[in-house]
Amino acid sequence: MSATIFTYRLRPPVGLEKTLMKELKSLNLVNSKPRKLTGRKIIEVQGPEESLWKMMHKSRIAEDIQVRMTQPFRARGEKELEQNLEKLPWHCYLPNPQQQQEHMFKMPQTRAKTHSSKLYHTQLIRDILIKSMTEIQIKRDFKISLLKGMNGKGPQNMPYKQFKKQWLEKKERKEQDDIDRRVKEKIQESDDEEENTIDIDGHTIESTQIESEGKGRRKIKTLDEIKAELKSKIEFKKNLKTISRIQINIVKDRGEILVGTSYEDLHKHGYKPFVRWGVLKETLTAACILESNIIAKANHTGKLYLWDPFCGSGSFLIETLMMILEQPVRNFDGNLPFQYWPVHQREQYEKFKEELNDYQKMVKKDQIDIQIIGSDVSQKAIETSIKNCDHSDIEKLIQRGLVAPRLRGFINNPMIFSSHWPKYSYDENGEAATSVLMDFKQTDRNQLLSLYQGDFQSIGSQLASLTENFQDFTILTNVPYGEQSKEKQRHTDTDLQNIYRRFGKFIRNYPSLEKNTFVLAQSHHYGHKLSFEKFSNCGWSKELNFSNGGLSVHLLKFDMSQVSEVKQTLQAYKEIAAM
Ligand SMILES: C[S@@+](CC[C@H](N)C(=O)[O-])C[C@H]1O[C@@H](n2cnc3c(N)ncnc32)[C@H](O)[C@@H]1O
Structure with missing residues (x-):
């Protein structure tokens, strides 16, 4: 383990600080504390470089990780900032001379x-930062050259200004x-090809023409040369290595430098390249799964039964499976x-x-009975989910024995387009067949994930x-809402109200769904024309509140004991109004 202890700064999705803390705790990164900085809550974690690797490959909720230098x-x-x-220990994060070679x-x-702060011009601050980072490298080389000179191994010392000029020219x-x-x-490479050249006016001329025009004329480049x-030039730029982004914050005249650890935000987990409208970011998906306790419940009861009735691209289905298996x-x-970083421990x-x-060495959950079901009214959504399931190699997880599909009944209705995981149909080469014809005489099938x-x-x-009426099942879903739902599915307000009303009525029929149904819906006040709570006519407790693509949403838990509270509030409103 490395001796250097870094201070990492993690950015949670807005509103999900506590959920990220919970996740870090489960990853044994306990020395973390939340802090509020310039209006945004962040979480700081202290630890060796190994902690960074763990967070980078195991945190499903952090959206960015920086190191505070x-x-x-x-x-x-300006002067004080420069000095x-x-x-600062730039040598730990900027490439050293050997890497530069x-x-x-x-x-x-x-x-x-x-x-x-007194320094309020961000461009000026950036200029000072860039100048400082460039000078650091020159000064480091200058010191080396001084040492070499003193040891008699190098040329005579020269003043720094001259050294810097030569360094930049070099x-x-x-x-x-x-x-x-x-x-x-x-x-x-293109020597054998026919040579066409262009003159300074852009006309094509024969290469022999240039030779015969003699001296005194500007050398004209051949088209191939250009x-x-x-x-x-493009290739050169492409081959340049990109190092960590550097951020400087100056708050109340105090500066700090943050070093980036990834090139992009971390909200992509790599399981879901195919997306549709309304898709939930993976970090938000993971936060909802964590708060719904499906994973903890499955580990405790040995059953992971999940249904997402509005599954879209399959976010909740795939992420849940990956979470139970603690997949990286x-x-x-x-x-x-x-x-x-020169301090990076490459081999480890x-x-x-x-x-x-x-x-x-992967976590095995073959003892847990897994039944993950996704459904959606749109065939395109189901096809997208299928592509994402294929991409995330679920079949490989089964083949390697990490999870075990079991024989169980499936919806055997020709009116319902269905697809099952794993696909137990192979072509003559032993490859899984791409399209599987359903055998509607069959009543059960070896399955783990169904769509x-x-x-x-x-x-x-x-x-x-x-x-058995959703015995031991959890519903976790993201109902349609917002402008996209109106645009893409031509949902009117009345359509959405009807979906919410029908959904509420449906879940009220099944007592086992109470406290086991989690719905992500847009947050509106109770009297709003699109209030999910109101039209579903169920009791809901608020588990999470966050922003989904700019819309304020909340994760609600179906809880009939909340109904009386809502009724009391409504009664109170009426009484106030009557006063
Ligand atoms: C907000 S999106 C779900 C997004 C999904 N969580 C994801 O990350 O991709 C809502 C989904 O509900 C589906 N939908 C709309 N009306 C439906 C209905 N009556 N029954 C089932 N699905 C419906 C839409 O096709 C859409 O895919």
Whole structure:
């Protein structure tokens, strides 16, 4: 384990700080504490580099992870900021001379934020930061050259200004040399091809023409040379390695530097590349699953029974399966920026990733009875869910014995388009057949995840008879709401009210669904024309409140004991109105 202890700053989705804390606790990252900074709540975690790997590949809720470089420092003016930036441990995060020899690096992206401070111009702050980061590298090389000079191994010392000029020129030359080398390679490749050239007015001329025009004329590049040069420049830029983004915050004249650990926000877990309208971000999906306690309940009872009647792209279904199996998130094949930090422990990280992907070492849940069902009125939604199930390699998890599908009844209705996991139909090469014809004479089937296309009510009433009226089941769903639902499905307000009304009526029929039904709906006040709570006519307790693509939503738990509270509130409203 590394001796260096870092301070990590995690960004939860807005409103989900407590849920992220809960998740970190379950990952044994207990030394975490929430903090409120410039209007946004963040969570700080202290730990070695291993903690970062764990959060990066196991936290399903964190949306960004940064490292805070040192304690905040004074920055009451440009000079003070410059001086204090110089004292920071950049050598831990910016490529060292040996790395610079191996690769060429881009200057890191920078961002500046300022609040209640004398330095209020963010562009000026960024300029100082960039200058400081460049100078750090030059000064480091200058020191090395001084040492070499003192040991008699290098040239005589020169003043810093001259050294800096030469350093920058050398860097520029190195870049140009690299581009020229590529151009030469490209030209050689196309040597055999016919050479067309263009003159300065853009007309195509024969190469022999240039030769005969003699000296005194500007050298005209061949078309191939121009093309090769452009391509090389693009390639050169593409090959530059990208290092961590650097953010500077100045709050009340105190500065702090934050170093990014990923190139993009972390809300993608890698299981769901196919999306439809209304899709929930993976971080939000995971938060709802965690708060609905499906996983804890399954680990305790040995049963994971879930139905999402408005499943869309299958977010809740796939993420639940991955969560129970503690499957890693963001299994990046490429590099992450922290892998270029000179302090990064490369070998240990590779070992950590290897273990994470080793099926032998993965969590096995073959003792848990898993029955995950998704349904949606839209056939396109079901097809998207199928593609996502295929992409997330569910069949591999079954083949490796991490989960076990069991024989059980399925909806055997020709009017309902259905697809099951795993697909037990193989072609002559032993490959799973892409399209599986349903055998409607069959009454049961080896399954773990099923998808049906149809209205929730017609699917639900058939599921009820197959599941002893939803015994031990949890419903977790994201009902239609918002402008997208109106646009994409032409839902009028009355349609939505009817869906909510029918849904409420449906779940009230099944006592086992009480306290086991979780609905994500748009938050409106109770009297609103699209209030899910009002039209469903059930009691609901609010479990979570957060923002989904700019809409304020809440996760509600079906709880009839809340009804009296609502009635009392309504009575109170009426009494106030009558006063
Ligand atoms: C908000 S989206 C669900 C998004 C999903 N959680 C995801 O992440 O992809 C609502 C879904 O409800 C479906 N829907 C609308 N009316 C329905 C009905 N009467 N029965 C079943 N599904 C319905 C829509 O086709 C849509 O896919």
